[in-house]
Amino acid sequence: MFGNFSLNRSNGRSTVPQVSKPAVSPISKSASRTTTADSQVWKPALQQILILIALAPAILFLTGCNKSNNTAQAPAAGSPQSAAAPAPSPGQQFVIGMSQCNLGEPWRVQMNADIKAAADKHPELKVIFKNAANDTLQQRAQVEEFVSAKVNLIIISPKEAQPLTEPVAEAIQAGIPVIVLDRKLLGTNYTCFIGADNKKIGKAAGEWIVKTLGGKGNVVELMGLQTSTPGQDRHSGFAEAIAGTDIKVIFSADMQWLEPNARQEMESALSRFDHIDLVYAHNDDGAHGAYLAAQAAGRDKQMKFVGIDALPQEGVAYVRQGILSATFQYPTGGAQAIDTALKVLHGEQVPKEITLGTRLFTKDNVDQGGEAVGN
């Protein structure tokens, strides 16, 4: 079979145009018929068509994939692409447009799931989910689509502040309230901002670590990407909490939120230091990677592991399995967004900014859903 392929190909390279080519689409066949003299003439065209054909499934699949992702998150939302203008009849049905900056991170998948779960409790709410796939301009277009579709309210978790401030301001001008989730915009031209404070979470983790270790011990800090605000805040909050105690950070490394990196850095820390009391990782993936490294070295029982994020199937599961001693929740704010949305839609006053508290999960309280700390 392959032999035949190569035979055809070498024939095609000769000066005689080879018309009967198997396994090529009708388009390229007709392309080869229209040219008569030289195979070199139609070859570039054929090549371009083939490149397009090769790329088409990838493009089609990706758009299809986004679609199916969205509908999986929000079966109630119907077809997310056909955001037709709903009849804005207050008191009966509200349409909320939700623009998520990217669904590549489990935490953001969880945010959409939280919003959907909260919205499902209110039959008068219909949420249209859109995923900007980490593309600022696409997210901008989504906000504009929501405005022209005249939805009743927009929830946006923006990818970045500067380019999305203006589109949100235009939505406000068009009379559509906007709730901003997780990342801030510039200025105050929105209805309400809901987000957590990473510095507070880092501080709560630091305070818990001071208490647990009795104010003394060797700690390894595995940091999230230090060019990102969450990574910086989770570090500075922690540093603030341990300042003045006898807790020493003996090894710190930037593991960029990635589990394999955390495992490698932890292996370096283990081979350098014989005495480690606790590992503080800026996310649960990092703490899990550190645990695996310590386990491979047979030292996992000598130290504690603390993470942040507390997603149900990650950090909380690790606590339940006894891998992590503690994890601190970085709340998605999905449920609060729907609560606030309902208030706004019913004409009630809402605060301009809602800072979400964190919850601590340990083996003792994980079955009760954790406890609120550091607020």
Next chain:
Amino acid sequence: MTASPNAETQRSAANSGNALSRAVGSPGGRAFLALVFVLILGAIFNGDGAFFKFGTHRDTLREASVYGILACGMTPIIISGGIDLSVGSVLALTAVCSAMMAIHWNWSGWLVAPLSLLVGAACGLASGLVTARLVVQPFIATLSMMVLARGLAKYASGGMKVSTAIANPDGTYRYVDVPPLFRMVDHRILGGNLSVVTVIFAVCVALAWLLMGKHCWGRYLYAIGGNEEATRFSGVPVVLVKTLAYVFCGMYAAVAGICEAAQEQQGDPEAGVGYELMAIAMVVIGGTSLMGGRGGIGLTLLGVLTIGYLDKILSINAVPEAGRLMLTGVIIVVAVLTQRRKRT
């Protein structure tokens, strides 16, 4: 056709130059020198003696193994004058697939491993056919496979990590054990002195070395990399040989995917981002030419060790991220420049 004779003369000139120069002047000698240089750096900046502990070297070999397997798979393609950008995504796809089969569906490792290899081979076959049969540039063909396989990985996993916490329909979670396949791969043998992942890497190197050095497939790849047109006219089934190189690379990416999933104890659809560049850097730093026709698995092994040790040394010294990236960039460029001198 016009460019080919030039390439041929260049190649023969380079060959005669190599024959005259001393052993140190050979590509292998130069790659070895780069590795020795990095090891000397490690001995100087030894992180309070951590570099002299046996465990550090065992960990280095384990950490470099996943990249090394990818680099071994990539070498035949690069020797044939192609490139494969899809290995990182194929790794993620097979990591997700193997985790789903092994953890969620509780299938036996004897079934999971071959099926995962099949997934990798299918991805390789697709990019191979598009490249070799449909004559799309390998950069474009494998770029689309990179996007496609990443999408497939996210689709199959639903965007979440496939871990031992399995969601029930009612929103609660049930927990299962890490499957025996993953336990076995992420295990150590010989009294805890050798990681199984490293053994898998060694087997991959040996197999690739045999195929490249002792089988006509390897010779054909060098010939295609040197002058594809001439190889075609001398009756070599070029399309078959090139397609097989991509299938081979896809299967190696699948092996790396299983190793990655085993070490993380989960299938992460975001795994392997940027691994293809790491693998290419390892191949190139060994001395295999991106133009094709020159290189070998032994050189790639030296490249893997060089970059693997460089990473480890920067890590045990807790060098900040910015310095790490700058140093890595400088050292890669220096190593490649050293390699290039052999052409003159």
